[in-house]
Amino acid sequence: MVVITTKKPEQEVFDALDRYNVKKAVIVSCGTCAALCQTGGTEGLEEWTQKLEEKGIQVLSGIVSEDVCDNRVMRKDLNKIKEEVAGADAILTLSCGLGIQSIVKNMERFDAGKPVIIANNTEFMGMTERIGRFYMRCLGCGDCLLNETGGICPITTCAKALMNGPCGGMVEGKCEVGNYEKDCGWILIYNRLKEMGRLDLFEKLRPPRDWSESGHQREVVFR
């Protein structure tokens, strides 16, 4: 599994740096998922070092960390460059949303007020077809429905994340969202359940999802 990230528009990142009047920066680049997505790793670090320096922003240090999203690893890695972190106006992170929040959390130990700016958008957890090609198949909703839907996720295959379908926007198996170019997720579920001889599950009416139970500062602890 890879957390899929894409690059933010460059100007958006520079606007964020301008907002904090950044003249000196440290770059933290993810060497794992973002490296695979070409939004981090060594190449991303080199790319952003050059971009910042062209704009007159001094890069005090740049590191590639294998686990930007692991608080413990990030603490050790930031500790190795703590003087540069102290001297920087901001940290630019080339990671997913987990990575930046791990750095923000660690900033409590270094300099709680230091801005941390992200250069990427986090898209989804990717199922790998091959390196460089990934599919969105799960958003980690916290209440998996796949036992009722033949192993196909309605949250990621239905454009409206409907609990029952298909909706009135389906035409000949295609979804109105995206101009009928993609398959309707609920038709995929129907076909799968039919193959399994379990259309009784398709007929089951599911109540609307209570999204309040899916998120909001959730924590999972394994003992």
Ligand code: SF4
């Ligand atoms: S229902 Fe879909 S989004 Fe939710 S956990 Fe299952 S696969 Fe992931």
Ligand code: SF4
């Ligand atoms: S047409 Fe199908 S995939 Fe598109 S929104 Fe309706 S139920 Fe979901």
